[in-house]
Amino acid sequence: MTSFWRNRRFPLQIQIATLFSLLMFLVGALLIGFNYWRANQLNIDNARTQYGYIGNNAAAELDLSTQTMGIAVNLLTTMPITTYQTLEQRFDSLPRLREILRSSPYANSVYAGYADGDMLLMRHLTPLNRANWQAPHNADWLVQSIDHNEQDPSQVRRNFLYFDDQLNLLRNDDKPEYLYDPRERGWYQASVNTDQQIMSPMYVFASSREIGTTLSRRAKNQHAVIGIDISLRTFSDLLRAQKLPAGSKMALISPQDTIIASLDPREVIRMNAERQISMASVETFPNPPLSELLSLSQDLPREQEQHLTFTYREQPWFGSLLPINNAHGVFRLAIATPADVMLASAIETRNQSTLIACLVLLASVPITWWIAYRIAKPLNQLRQNAEQIRRFSFDTQKPVNSIVLEIDELAQTMNKMRSTIQQFLRIGNSLAAERDFTTLLAGLMQETTHLVGMAGGVIYLPDRDCTTLTPALWQWREERLDASALPPIHLNHTTSALLQQALQGAMLHQHQISADSTPELLALSKALGPLESVLVAMRNRNDQLIGLLVLVNPFSADQHIEPAKLKLVEALAGNLSVTVETQRLLQEQKNLLDAFIQLMAGAIDAKSAYTGGHCQRVPELTEMLAEAAVEAKTGPFAEFSLSADEREELHIASWLHDCGKVTTPEFVVDKATKLETIYDRLHEIRMRIEVLKRDAKIHALEQQLQGLDPSSVEQQYQSAIVQLDEDFRFIATCNIGGEFMSDEHLQRLQQIAERRWLRTLDDRIGVSHEELQRKNRTPAPTLPVWEPLLADRDDHLFPREARDQLPQGYGFNMQAPHYLYNRGELYNLSVRRGTLTDEERYKINEHIVQTIVMLKTLPFPRNMSHVPEIAGGHHERMDGKGYPCRLTGEQMSLTARMMAIADVFEALTAVDRPYKKGKTLSESLGIMANMVQGQHLDPQLFALFLSSGIWYEYARRYMRPEQIDEVDIQRFMPTANDTA
Structure with a gap:
């Protein structure tokens, strides 16, 4: 039974009503008893007085x-x-x-x-x-x-x-x-x-x-x-x-x-x-x-x-x-x-009092219940509000009014507690939602000053060496002021004992800022008038100084900051310390990541002179075009916007758009001639022709020894030498790849290739085991052996291993050549345009495949999940004939299409490529206009690129003066057919 009552809980209304009823009954009984006793005593006393x-x-x-x-x-x-x-x-x-x-x-x-x-x-x-x-x-x-x-x-x-x-x-x-x-x-x-x-x-x-x-x-x-x-x-x-x-x-x-x-x-x-x-x-x-x-x-x-x-x-x-x-x-x-007889009146009074008390008790029961309900109602509302606070629900809080002072004070205290918790949550939400450090500091300062009832404040942040505290934020009455107008605090030269105490971890409450106490803060008083201040050092978990929080109020001789609020300031300073440390760590990690990204891009550009500063200039050009789209008030990009996360995503993607080139062999990237691999094999051809010329000399001398007419022999010899020189000159011209190779050119190469030269040395000794394996695919000939001047031998073919196959599961849609490389001399010289064979061009194009694969293996956060798609889409085309996934314009993101334009424009105008000269503005824009017509580039973005003047701003910063010629952008503006 005791356990039952110990574990029972009753509503306050019932307890109050029951208590009041029992109390009224008890008081009534006591009053009746007392009145009866007192009446008896009075009667007795009256009787005794009468006696x-x-x-x-x-x-x-x-x-x-x-x-x-x-x-x-x-x-x-x-x-x-x-x-x-x-x-x-x-x-x-x-x-x-x-x-x-x-x-x-x-x-x-x-x-x-x-x-x-x-x-x-x-x-x-x-x-x-x-x-x-x-x-x-x-x-x-x-x-x-x-x-x-x-x-x-x-x-x-x-x-x-x-x-x-x-x-x-x-x-x-x-x-x-x-x-x-x-x-x-x-x-x-x-x-x-x-x-x-x-x-x-x-x-x-x-x-x-x-x-x-x-x-x-x-x-x-x-x-x-x-x-x-x-x-x-x-x-x-x-x-x-x-x-x-x-x-x-x-x-x-x-x-x-x-x-x-x-x-x-x-x-x-x-x-x-x-x-x-x-x-x-x-x-x-x-x-x-x-x-x-x-x-x-x-x-x-x-x-x-x-x-x-x-x-x-x-x-x-x-x-x-x-x-x-x-x-x-x-x-x-x-x-x-x-x-x-003596107590008759007392007994009658007692009986009347009992009857009246019973009637009053009966009448007071509903009144008591009503009063108990009125007393308990605010408490029930407070309980509901407390439950909502426990669930962190602050939207449906009901105001609580009570005539009971303690309950009303409790309601006010709970309201203040709710407001404090709500503001703490708002601070937490600000920490979670705001990415910009300065904006975050401003929000935290505003919440902090509002919570503790201060008018404003300053946040000082230390430099890397922690020798100087620089004002990072200055706020007064919810208005941000220019923090740079305040002087920094040089920690090695401060003479303020109070400031030193604050920096050591003691919260300092200064009734009035003065030149004697804290001269470092005197600029605040000069700007805002006499001030009362609270100084709190912000320290991390390792007790390292990470900032100084200065809260100020207008000075008043009658009113000062309440001690309870000083405790709250200390708690908020701890919260702010965590925020500052977290944000600085995030910023440092972000800076470190940016440094690594830019380091990789710089390494790629430094790896080959043929890429120049491409990886470093494309990001800037891409971001300029994105900013122009954001600022557009009319046209197709009027509704376009980029969040801070999307800007960072685009920034990283543009810097990493060619990171796959790190896997592309230098001899392919740097191949300036058709026969160049690690070195230019034209020299081999020249040596062979030199051999043939020596053979012709020897043959002429032999004919003279045989008694032939020397003049006739000399004429034949000179004719052979001239032919060999012309053949080499033709081969050398073909090797450069500057002109288109016609069928006649290919036929002449074939004729030249049919010349023979005598090899007397074994070509299988002193070579690497991989090259030996390739040569061993055919039986070794008996020396000496006559070989063609230009040969496409079996050992020139490099098979495509499984590791070199196109990765699956990434949506790539590219036709890979059968061989990884084909270094056949006649095959390479027969390349109609440029210096690259199909295999080598695929190898270069494969850098975008490696870019996507590499980026997709990185654990990007969700807000940067599109980095691989943006970085890997700048070689796609609007008509779906691009690579590596053959995406159409509708399938590509807008930022990927922006990067495609930036990539092309930078490549056309670059002056740091050893294999070509940088084109002028008009030439570059003309080529890009043709590419728009060929459904290579986005016509709407290209129109924005032209109308926004990005091309000219970029040219002024990165192009040579001779490249910047007169441009009529209307000539290059896409037509209605282009944008259809």
């Missing part, structure tokens, strides 16, 4: 009842009433006593007890007690008097005197039955021997059956004791007047633990079976809740306020015992209230 208020009222009431009466007692002890001897004298004190009774509702009666047993008591009559005293209906005051005769103490007058409010005597009743001796009363006995005011214990007044107490004090003259009965009947009224919760119980308890007041007065006075009246005590109090409370508080200090919780009849009650401190002891106020 305290009641206690204070009771204390004040008790103090009022005892203190005022105590004062009255103290005053009376000093008045004449204590000295009067007779009733009549004592009547003078009645007004004072009346005022004392009137001043306090607690005073039940006031009296004086004398040492001789006399007593004067005055009581206030009320409608309630007037009947008890059988007083007249209009009587307000009752005076009870005991007066002993001074002469005869046994004579005692006992009278009840009734007075109205004005103290007019209404009636005087003699009460002999009133057997009351004050000296026997407890109040008198307690006070007669002390000068302190005494308060008696609580008791029930016999006359009124009210609970009260007596305050008494001995008179100053010590002849009487003054007392006042204080009724506590008003305390029950006071308790009943308090607003207590329903069902509450309350009682006032005396220091002697008697009940002196209660909400129910019947609980205070008890009557036994003998109808004797007594006060209820704590033990006999007929109020069970208060009795339970009092029993629980028996051992507790009565001077302290006590709050107890107890159970009565399985119901909880709250009880309080409040001490009331009085000068005559500690009274206690006992209050008990049922808990359900």
Whole structure:
């Protein structure tokens, strides 16, 4: 189960909604519980406060009842009433006593007890007690008097005197039955021997059956004791007047633990079976809740306020015992209230709160879900955006807005991250797509400055010896400036310590460029104003310096580059370092490849003087024609264009268009005469004729020795010599190959060949084994042997081996001669035009075959896959009669057709060929015009060649002045028939 929950994942919306719901439920429960508890506490505190208020009222009431009466007692002890001897004298004190009774509702009666047993008591009559005293209906005051005769103490007058409010005597009743001796009363006995005011214990007044107490004090003259009965009947009224919760119980308890007041007065006075009246005590109090409370508080200090919780009849009650401190002891106020009554409002509030909380919870669930959805929606969008970023998809990013600050900040951070990654990818794409190094640096600088929030910068690149840093790119606010306007940094002469630190690998942040810090960069500030700069050295994996990146911003005293951006600059500098190193390596490799290509072309040209600078001039002429086609705005080449890769492809193809000549034997390429192989075999023929001339001389001498006429012999001899000289001269002329060989010429060669010469030496000794093998194909003749002057022997034939066969699979369509070479003397001299036999011409033409084979074996990249076709197609013809593949004009690429024109024009105008003179412009263009008519060259390209003036630009650079004659290009322009 734990593993199940550990591996479970829930959407944030569900988690937030659930969390909020649980949180609201928990908060609601806590609030309800807290409010219930707090309401309970408030109710209890309010009740206790009310109890305290009641206690204070009771204390004040008790103090009022005892203190005022105590004062009255103290005053009376000093008045004449204590000295009067007779009733009549004592009547003078009645007004004072009346005022004392009137001043306090607690005073039940006031009296004086004398040492001789006399007593004067005055009581206030009320409608309630007037009947008890059988007083007249209009009587307000009752005076009870005991007066002993001074002469005869046994004579005692006992009278009840009734007075109205004005103290007019209404009636005087003699009460002999009133057997009351004050000296026997407890109040008198307690006070007669002390000068302190005494308060008696609580008791029930016999006359009124009210609970009260007596305050008494001995008179100053010590002849009487003054007392006042204080009724506590008003305390029950006071308790009943308090607003207590329903069902509450309350009682006032005396220091002697008697009940002196209660909400129910019947609980205070008890009557036994003998109808004797007594006060209820704590033990006999007929109020069970208060009795339970009092029993629980028996051992507790009565001077302290006590709050107890107890159970009565399985119901909880709250009880309080409040001490009331009085000068005559500690009274206690006992209050008990049922808990359900006291907490009724709290319970009702709790129930209402619970209902409201449930309703709010139910109503908040959809709101919570909606809020959770609104909170989770931006996060879901952020998750989707993050997923798209993970897939490097930046096209459909949705904007994320959230009222939650952290989510909004996260969205902004992710947007910045996405922008940073996107710009990094753009930088990577720039690296992959851009081939031009300067353009690539400009793009990287623009992306870098945009990414780190800089205004511009400079990239310095070192020279080969790494002694000078030269500005390669200067950019300011996305505008490229002339980097050459900035001075280079000479590393061996720099005096800037900061620059030295930067070059050692420390990223340098300079708040302001100055002459003191970095004088090498002062030119930037002079051109752009005060600048803040960041310098980062670019180093390769071997920790070699490959450049210096300087990023600049307008100087501000308040704002500087953020430290986080400095880290980004460092990372981008590393990326730029890789780019610079990679591009420089590629450029160096490209330069090396170009050098090898040009080296091969130069070697081919140097191999034979008969090619001159052909391999080096054709590329330039081809590229000039290609550029003219690109720049054409109208005509058939208006839509023609060349990418950088295609330009490089054409460049390499044009330089390698004759690379196959490296396989062509020099004796074939350099064959200037018909009999020339490694050397010119004409000398062999001359030596043979010299032999024949010697033979003729010998024959003439022999004839003279035989006796023939010397003059006749001499004439024959001279005639033979002249014929031999003419024959040799004819052979020599034929050997040059400058003129067309007619049938008559061939017939004369045949006649000359029939001459014989005597060979006496073996021609099979001292030769190579290959030549010996060829000679051994025929039996060796017996020496001496007569041989023809011009021979086509079997050993002159070189068979075509398998290695010399035309390669298969390349689409070549050429008819190879049966023999590799035919060095027959008569055969070679019989060549009608030029010096080359069919075999030798094929061998020379075969260079294009070798060119294609060699180039197709090279691992060219895809963007240069057409190099073999372009380089190998410049001998094809528009009519499909060219070689090596007999392609038609439609089958040839346009660049191959361009090279064909360049190849022909260069060959016609070249002045560095030993076998011919360079033709003039008009002659060359005339020949090429004829070739266009013969469907040898592309007429549209030839027309562009003429109209663009390439021919003249080339002539000015490479042709001799005498070759540059007047040319009317309209004469050579292809006609509609030529372009059809």
